[in-house]
Amino acid sequence: MSHNHNHIHKHQVQGKNLMYSILLNVVITVAQVVGGILSGSLALISDALHNFSDVLSLIISYVAHKLSRREASFEQTFGLKRAELIAAFVNALSLIVVAIYLIYEAIGRFFHPHEIQPGLVIWLAALGILVNGFSVLLLKKDADHNLNMKSAYLHLLTDMLASVAVLVGGILMYYYQIYWIDSILTLIIAIYLIVVGADLLIKATKMLMLFTPEEINIKEIVEAVNQIQGVKLLHHVHVWHLNEEELHLEAHLDCSEDIKLSEFNDLLHKIESVLLEKFQINHVNIQPEFQKEDPKEIIVQD
Template identity: 55%
Template sequence: MGNTKEHHHHHHEVSGKNLGWSIFLNVAITVAEAIGGIISGSMALLSDATHNFSDVISLVVSYIANKLTKRKATENQTYGFKRSEIVAAFINSGTLMVLSIFIFYEGIQRFFDPVEIASNWVIWLALASIVVNGLSVLFIQHDARNNMNIKSAYLHLLTDMITSVAVLIGGVIMKYLHWYWIDAIFSTAIAIYLIYTSWHIFKSALEIIMQFTPSNIDVKDIAKSIEAIAQVKNIHHVHVWQINEHDIMFEAHIDLMKDIKITEFEPILLTIKEMLSQFGINHITIQPEFSVDDKKQLIS
């Protein structure tokens, strides 16, 4: 017998319109910086253009994932597309780290072999990028507070704005001091920062995709609490995992002291549900058993 408790969550509704504006702005600045980077010879500006392109990909993936996650469950997709935003967050943060490693490598190469750069192009396009990314950050800032997928896109934009500030500073230094090696210094520093900011989201998304037990939940503590309930002899075959940021799933077999009726088990089930709700677990499936011959292992 299974029993699942559903809670209706009032999840934050993401604004597709704001994402759409951010995508449009970033496509425009990506094209402009790519052309400017080629003309000026600035690796930092080309890196910033590449990063802006990753922003476009990030925002498009986030937009699609946000639309998918709103689809209702069907017989073929019983959970719907709830995990699509987590997959998007994983892709976004992963590509940002890969991109950062590329920027770091190119920055090191350029440090040992600096070239003269047309700094005026760097300055004006960096300013344009700061404005565009600043507006994009403002568009999705509110949504990023409650959504891992949008947060990963938000981090893309925020770090790119910081990148553009560094590129601007580098452009000013190159214009007036002719220190062209500064282009490489800023590039490598930005790359290290991007890897640092992306790692947490990448790790959290991977843990959800792999269906790991949420870090704030101790399965042994839960088992001990449930086994303290009257008439519960043992809890085994426990699984705890997340579908997305909000929905934590729990399933287990409960071995009972006596062979009782279903109506007698209902109060026990209610107690278990109330106990698990304290851990943020909102989808519960319990299989009651009596005299079933198995290993009764907590995790199996």
């Protein structure tokens, strides 16, 4: 069995940006909780609750980021590279849980509206926009390259949008005394959280369950490898993400001739080049065979 790694240059995620975001969100969470209680604004309290979930999600993401950098050992042969996928899953799930709670509270408040002090709501919403907006900018680049960072980024982005909605609601309440807008905006925020949270949850779940990546067509991989001279048939194929940086292929390879190991090394190098250049697969684990009697299907139930 031959196992080889080809490392593509990847964007290096900066954990320090997460730490800055954690500190900023602790400050805004405390301010919004106090302001929400004093003003009576459910939207502001919901925004603070979401900010608190941001703090937790950012801490989870930060810890996962650090764990994923640990080296492999005899006890952890892959290291802890999947820690970030678990963090993304937990963060996505927390988005949905928070959203469901907000919907419950918003419906209750809609039928039993409270008078709200919009002035305080406006100032704290503006503060939330500034703090979360800065945090979003800190994580934007990392979010484009890492699912864990994207989960933290989405928490912050949706909270920034929530603060915008709260600000608009505060202005409407200040000038027109439309207090029910507080509940409506909370519902809109919650629905948006469910949409983005569900999408992230599905992506993280697929990676954790070792689904074939959506951009990968296994039949095309087999066709490309089978065209290489010396290959008779690539079969028993598995393709999965260990994490977002490492795309693995494991397969059996029927050789067309009974070749020496040194010749197989040359053949393997050609296969690795095709898989890397055409499919961005950078970890290849192939079992060489010659006239071995075993299932020859592309997909074989282990």
